[in-house]
Amino acid sequence: MAEQLIEAMSMKWGPDQVHDTFREKVASLIRAKQAGETVEKAEPAPQPTGAVDLMEALRASVHRARSPKDTKTEKASTTTRVRGGSGAGSAKKPAGEKRIRSASKTDLDLLTKADLSKKAAAADIPGRSHMPREDLVDALRSAS
Numbered sequence: 001m002a003e004q005l006i007e008a009m010s011m012k013w014g015p016d017q018v019h020d021t022f023r024e025k026v027a028s029l030i031r032a033k034q035a036g037e038t039v040e041k042a043e044p045a046p047q048p049t050g051a052v053d054l055m056e057a058l059r060a061s062v063h064r065a066r067s068p069k070d071t072k073t074e075k076a077s078t079t080t081r082v083r084g085g086s087g088a089g090s091a092k093k094p095a096g097e098k099r100i101r102s103a104s105k106t107d108l109d110l111l112t113k114a115d116l117s118k119k120a121a122a123a124d125i126p127g128r129s130h131m132p133r134e135d136l137v138d139a140l141r142s143a144s
Contacts, residue, residue, distance in 0.1 A: 001058055008065035049132040056114050108137045116140065 032039050108116065116136040120128035123143045128136060 001055075001062060005058065005062045005065060008062060046130050049130070050113075053112065053114070056112065060114060108140055 029039055108119075111119070113133045113136065116133060117128060119140055120131070120136050123140060125131075125136075125139045125143060128139070131139065
C-alpha cells in the first residue's frame with residue numbers, strides 16, 4: 001500500500017518549481033519590523049488530540065492521490081461487482097472503501113473518526129479538523 005501511495009504521488013519536478021513561502025513570510029516580517037510596524041506572534045500549532053488509525057490514514061491518502069480517472073474506473077468496477085456479481089462474497093466492497101450511511105444519534109458512536117470527519121465536513125461544522133472523536137459526535141448530534 002505504501003508503494004501504491006508513493007507511485008500515485010510521484011511526479012517530475014525541478015528545484016525551480018519550488019516556491020519558498022516561508023522565506024517570503026520571514027522577509028515580509030523583517031520589512032515590517034524595519035518600517036516600525038507592530039508584528040503579532042502567530043498562534044502555536046494545535047497539539048495532536050488522540051491516536052490515529054495509520055492504516056485508515058494510508059488508505060485515505062492513497063485514495064486522494066489517485067487521479068480522477070482511476071477513481072472513476074474503480075467505482076465502476078466496484079458497482080459492477082456489487083450489483084452484478086454472484087456467488088459468495090461478491091457483494092462485498094473492498095476493505096479500503098467503507099460506506100457512510102445516514103446515522104441516527106446512537107449510530108454516531110459506532111462510526112470511525114474518519115467517517116465522523118466526513119460527516120462533519122458535509123455538515124460544515126467549523127473547527128472539525130482539530131476536534132477529537134467525542135467532540136465530533138457531540139457536534140454532529142447538535143447539528144441534526
